[in-house]
Amino acid sequence: MLSMYLKKLCIAILVSSLAIVHTPFNVPAAQVVNTYFEANFSNFDSNLFESANWPNGNPFNCVWRPSQVSFSNGSMFLTLTRDDTGSGYPYKSGEYRTKAFFGYGYYEVKMKPAKNVGIVSSFFTYTGPSDNNPWDEIDIEFLGKDTTMVQFNWYKNGVGGNEYYHRLGFDASQDFHTYGFEWRPNYISYYVDGVKVYTGTRNIPSTPGKIMMNLWPGIGVDEWLGRFDGRTPITAEYKYIRYYPDGFPTATQTPTATPTPYQPPTPTPQSVVIGDLNYDNRVDSIDYAYLKMYLLGQIYDFPTPYDMQAADLNGDGKIDSIDYAYLKMYLLGFINKFPVQ
Secondary structure, eight states: OOOHHHHHHHHHHHHHHOSOOOOOOOSOGGGEEOSOEEEEOSSOOTTTEEEOOSBOOTTBOSEEOGGGEEEETTEEEEEEEEOOSSOSSSEEEOEEEESSEEOSEEEEEEEEOOOOTTEEEEEEEEEOGGGTSOOEEEEEEEETTOTTEEEEEEEBTTBOOOOEEEEOSSOGGGSOEEEEEEEETTEEEEEETTEEEEEEOSSOOOSOBEEEEEEEEBSSOHHHHOOOOOOOOEEEEEEEEEEETTSSOOTTOOOOSSOOOOOSOOOOOTTOOTTOOSSSSOOSHHHHHHHHHHHTTSOSSOSSTTTHHHHOTTOSSOOSHHHHHHHHHHHHTSOSSOTTO
């Protein structure tokens, strides 16, 4: 624990050092994944995932039921059918989500969305009031009325309006393709089959969220989705999801090939010098300058190959003004190590 003096000093530095607002979130650091994560959908893993068993209300004209999430031949299937459980909704469908939260990094899914007017097949991150957090969300959505395009969107504290439609050049419902997004403090870049197709920079969310997938029919949104014709059953199919905390994967990254449960952060490898952002094996004013440029949006990566791992000084899964304050205290001699060490 910092002494009361250091706590006051930390607060003073946060206020005076940068014109950057730190947005707090209520997810315990141990629940935020900051290592590579992969899930291949051969079966339901209750340690990592949960299937929703509740309704969301409009514009979702269905109730989520675990029975609508199934696994077979290395795929997960979300199936939309008529509901006969007395839920008050005409349809039931599946929503599958991680139990853990994930922050900045690259997210990828291999999937085949459903094709039918009035429905949505999705891959997204979300947190909100149910987690005692602001509504932050990043979406990849396929509108079943036209699966030759994909819609990108995101929300920060419930404010969206960032929709972008990308023409794919193929019908996504006919075969599997990969779709992903790289989420950074100052931008979100979207990818199709490993190729960057769009980048947005306004009103970027900051709160770690759960990874989710769902299939649903709309109500009251006919101008967006078209009017659902009631055809069932309808199925969307998913092969895997992946998360890379250091961003879009490069040829040098060699992630593990098996699903990795989230767990509290493990000790940092000795080869990583925490705070050394330019990979010169020292922590000095040059690293301080790199971190400042990153927070101001002037750069999006650090020269070190360890990137986010070296810059997350307090181990909360984010790079923000708190890390900047700790680095300044270290360089001024007020602390001799960082909280993550």
